[in-house]
Amino acid sequence: MKIGNLDLGECPVLLAPMEDVSTRPFRLLCRHFGADLLYTEFVSSDALVRSVEKTFKKMEVLDEERPIAIQIYGKDIDAMVGAAKIAEEANPNFIDINFGCPVKKIATKGAGSGMLKDIPAMLKMTEAIVKAVDLPVTVKTRIGWDEDSRDIVTIAEQLQDVGIQALTIHGRTRCQMYKGEADWEYIGAVKNNPRMHIPIIGNGDITNHIVAKERFDTYGVDAIMVGRGAIGKPWIFRDIKNYLKDGSEPEPVSFDEQLNILRMQVKSAMKWLDEKRGILHMRRHMAAMFKGLPHFRDLRIMMLQADTMEELEDVWQQMSEKYGNN
Structure with a gap:
């Protein structure tokens, strides 16, 4: 084309x-x-x-x-x-x-x-x-x-x-x-x-x-x-x-891969804007990335309320412990 x-x-x-x-x-x-x-x-x-x-x-x-x-x-x-x-x-x-x-x-x-x-x-x-x-x-x-x-x-x-x-x-x-x-x-x-x-x-x-x-x-x-x-x-x-x-069927994207992709995107947004605005801008993508995870409500709320990368990394660590290697 x-x-x-x-x-x-x-x-x-x-x-x-x-x-x-x-x-x-x-x-x-x-x-x-x-x-x-x-x-x-x-x-x-x-x-x-x-x-x-x-x-x-x-x-x-x-x-x-x-x-x-x-x-x-x-x-x-x-x-x-x-x-x-x-x-x-x-x-x-x-x-x-x-x-x-x-x-x-x-x-x-x-x-x-x-x-x-x-x-x-x-x-x-x-x-x-x-x-x-x-x-x-x-x-x-x-x-x-x-x-x-x-x-x-x-x-x-x-x-x-x-x-x-x-x-x-x-x-x-x-x-x-x-x-x-x-x-x-x-x-x-x-x-x-x-x-x-x-x-x-x-x-x-x-x-x-x-x-x-x-x-x-x-x-x-x-x-x-x-x-x-x-x-x-x-x-x-x-x-x-x-x-x-x-005709190749897609390989499933594991939780760990999804988290790494999200981390890369958040860091890119922070570089483009700044830490606080970059994280705020990314909340829509964060919510969509892990849609469907079982028993995710409390961690989802914590992730969407995080204002700093340190807070996000803390939530992501908890998520990794619960959902990692899946």
Whole structure:
């Protein structure tokens, strides 16, 4: 699969852009486990053009994270064009436009998936951004706003016509949020539309290697994007790629291995931020990493209340004594 001059090979597996998740520590970990392409968290165009320092930090990428895309969102065309130009200066491999975020505070203001309620504005914005930057421009969106407007086949053609070079489709409507099952039939319909010639990336409910292969085989997508399925399980990229390559079943990841992976991620977050903020940032990942452990409630609470690495190491030692070598 190629996006502009970037060749990602056959059946690439991508890490989805997720707010407060797809930060540098998690991106580096997913790259370690084989993610072929990374995305930043989505970046507010309004904040970028206002030069908000925290927003600029989201665009800081290391060479070892490449290839990587910066994703931007907003409802104002001028702000989005300005943001795209600023993002281009950070030298990502391409710019991705977020037309898919379903969160109320974004979508109901006309940004993210809110653009699905005004397709002419979506197309006008996309075309303006394509013309404003030299990097390839891609889009991530959903199959429609609601059950009565699943218009992604037509929308995909129109987005292609204004110049995007790849399209990622999440198989839910905005109104579904993350409920129910992603409908990949619509993703397949876009991919198999003879008018389409840009890469189509499928997203939604890819939680293991078997599902990943089935999505490639059944719907013929050029790539798949893993989002929530990677939280607490970043080795999913290794599992998928090995299974796609030779059909090898994943080796179980022991508790000790999981703990070492988490320790590496926490240290990376502390280096990126500082000790206290890094640990706070990692709590979502800590909670997800050991989900399902029996009789874990008290230790889980202790782990999520820890404020220092010393406190964390003390809790982890207790966990190792109880669950280690499993």
